[in-house]
Amino acid sequence: MNQFTFMRQIDKSVQERMQARIERERVANNFRRLGNSAYRKAQFSTAIELYNHGLDYVNDTPVLYLNRACCYIRLRDFKRAIIDCDYILHKFDPKHIRAWLYRALSFKRLHVENSFNECISEVKRLNSRDIAFIDGFLERMRSAP
Structure with missing residues (x-):
């Protein structure tokens, strides 16, 4: 040839x-x-x-993992939501704002306050230009049942 x-x-x-x-x-x-x-x-x-x-x-796209994590949260399967969020953060984008926020929400619902606080600190550190969005998410999270 x-x-x-x-x-x-x-x-x-x-x-x-x-x-x-x-x-x-x-x-x-x-x-x-x-x-x-x-x-x-x-x-x-x-x-x-x-x-x-x-x-x-x-x-190899974070969207489907993030959407699935959101479903797990709605089903109160917070550990699976954390797994999907961790996968996004480790495989795709360590700054992915929604993955950090859904991860934080899952830890909060599991009553793991130290991990919740670590997630919030990290997402704010990594996404300092999006503090208003992060604070808005946290406010909605606090007012949700």
């Missing part, structure tokens, strides 16, 4: 992988939308299943 033929095969392979990735993202996004719809209807277990299906197609 000459170099030209070899390079054509590599290019074709790259294009095929790109097309396959685009298709997987499209399918995952459809599952995300369906999960969001189930969430709005308070069908949290169904939403989790749909987000899981989306993660079967694309598992």
Whole structure:
């Protein structure tokens, strides 16, 4: 096989992988939308299943993990929510503001005050430009049942 033929095969392979990735993202996004719809209807277990299906197609995006964590919080499964938030913070973005806030909320609901306070301190340190958003979230959290 000459170099030209070899390079054509590599290019074709790259294009095929790109097309396959685009298709997987499209399918995952459809599952995300369906999960969001189930969430709005308070069908949290169904939403989790749909987000899981989306993660079967694309598992390198924090959105599906964050949405699933939110469902776990609504189902009062705070430990699983913390696991998803930790995954986002370690694998994708150590500054991810919503992952920190959902993590803090989960610790608060578990009555683990020191971990809650550590999360709040860390999210404020890492996202100093978003203090108003963080404080607004904390205010809504305190007023929620």
